Structure formats: structure tokens, C-alpha cells
Amino acid sequence: xxxxxxxxxxxxxxxxxxxxxNCTYSDRGxxxxxxxxxxxxxxxxxxxxxxxxxxxxxxxxxxxxxxASQYVSLLIRDSQPSDSATYLCAVGGSSNTGKLIFGxxxxxxxxx
Amino acid sequence: xxxxxxxxxxxxxxxxxxxTLACHQTWNHNNMFWYRQDLGHGLRLIHYSxxxxxxxxxxxxxxYSVSRxxxxxxxxxxxxxxxxxxxxxxxxxSGPQETQYFGPGTRLLVL
Numbered sequence: 434x435x436x437x438x439x440x441x442x443x444x445x446x447x448x449x450x451x452x453x454x455n456c457t458y459s460d461r462g463x464x465x466x467x468x469x470x471x472x473x474x475x476x477x478x479x480x481x482x483x484x485x486x487x488x489x490x491x492x493x494x495x496x497x498x499x500x501a502s503q504y505v506s507l508l509i510r511d512s513q514p515s516d517s518a519t520y521l522c523a524v525g526g527s528s529n530t531g532k533l534i535f536g537x538x539x540x541x542x543x544x545x
Numbered sequence: 546x547x548x549x550x551x552x553x554x555x556x557x558x559x560x561x562x563x564x565t566l567a568c569h570q571t572w573n574h575n576n577m578f579w580y581r582q583d584l585g586h587g588l589r590l591i592h593y594s595x596x597x598x599x600x601x602x603x604x605x606x607x608x609y610s611v612s613r614x615x616x617x618x619x620x621x622x623x624x625x626x627x628x629x630x631x632x633x634x635x636x637x638x639s640g641p642q643e644t645q646y647f648g649p650g651t652r653l654l655v656l
Binding site: 465467469475476477478479482521523525529531532533535536537538 | 576578585586587588590593595635639642643644645646647648649650
């Protein structure tokens, strides 16, 4: 059973701090990795996608991928109360089937 | 702008009734997916389709069916609604890059 693991949290950080969200996956052949943000009562929305080892930056968000360690993370710099949400890690399979395996999500609370 | 819509947004039904949830996308994506989301379980895949006339079972497909007669629509049918099917249902679509875009969701209550 292919799995994606996340700490459910809640992860609480003060406003302006860096929030670090982590995700591990079991399928060593996975090629695509995604972070989604989900506000309470809303649908998941894509924040970042990453396909290669290393860092990918987009504004205040940085995704980090380490395929050897089967680990992907999301850093949120200068965290704002509006970043308070559940963050879902999603991993594609090794054969590009289009299906994603989702983690259960980490709840982030940014306190003013 | 391309989008994915779901209807109804909220539905209350009774045990044993047939229910159909609609999903419509204008991304022209071949891949479409149905998930349910419950506390403690995250997003679980119900059914998915790679194109017209193609449908596949996901990890929690019992009691659900789908059909794909065109690129834009993938309706989800609950053949005989059960209380265990009370959930939030999300439809998603994706193109070649596997990035999935989600609809707004349907909240279903089965009494």
C-alpha cells in the first residue's frame, strides 16, 4: 500500500515566523509532488508542484524535495494569519498514471 | 477562465435513495477523479476516468458508480445511499502534468 505521511498537527507558529511542513512517501519511484492548501469548508487549492530534487521557490513558499530520503517539505516564510489552513501533501505514482496519493494533511495555525 | 464545477453544493437525502452528483470541467482535461473527504481519513479516491468511456475503481468504490460520455462531465451516482456515505465529495481533473484541480465540493447528508 503506497502511503504519504504527514504530521496532523496542529502546527502553531507566530506571525512572521517560518512554518515548516513535512511529508514522507513510500513509493521510491514517485516522480511528481504537490502541496495543496485547504481552508476549512473549502476545496484543496494547489500551492506548489515539484518534480526534481532541490528547492523550488514561489513568493513566500519554498518546496524542498529529497528523493533519496523520500521526503518533501514546504516552507512558508513570514507566516501570516491568512496562512492558517490545512496543508495536504500529494504524491504521484512511478508510472505517471495521473493518480495522486494524498496525506491526511497538517493543520497550521499562525497566531497574530 | 477554465473551471470545474459541482452540483448540488449541498444535498440531504434518505437511506436507500439513488443520488447523482454532477461534475463539469472546462479545462478540457482527459483525467477526472472523484474523492470523498472525512475526518480522520483525508481524501480517498472513489472512481476515476482517463477519457470518454473509460472508468476505473478507486480505493473506496463500493456503492458508487460513474460514467463518462464526454470530456467535460463525470457524474457520480450513489446507487442506494447509506448513512456511511455522508461525506464531502470533491471532483478533480488533471492534464498531462498530473496537477489536479478541484471543484468546490458537495456536502452530502444521508439520513
